[in-house]
Amino acid sequence: MAQMKGLFAVLAVVAIVLLAADSSSAVDCLSGTFSGPCWAWDGEQCRRLCREEGHVSGHCSASLKCWCENC
Template identity: 55%
Template sequence: MMQIRFLFTFFALLMLVVLGAKEADADCLSGRYRGPCAVWDNETCRRVCREEGRGRVSGHCSSRLQCWCEGC
């Protein structure tokens, strides 16, 4: 039982590292979005990112309550 819990925890942490690295390579922090960005603010984040221009096609809120633009 202990080995399964350890294995699950290891894979969960590994997934967070891999997904976090991917986000850092392709996304950039919005320069115009102000305030916390929660899940229900995703549409606002997308709109702000598109309005920023510079090839930014969309955006999403992160677990750290920040708006990240895609396509940077």
């Protein structure tokens, strides 16, 4: 009986990990329309262009690129 409870606990943890991995599978991608370096003050333009491309939003990275969210 104790082995069944242990097996159930392991299966439950595996299921939770798989569900969490599936929900965070959305990745960011580079904007196809933003040109030039993406400075902090260009954030609103980056977000707008990403939304126009059909993505949720966008942000400027430390590498000065415009990344769209949930591609």
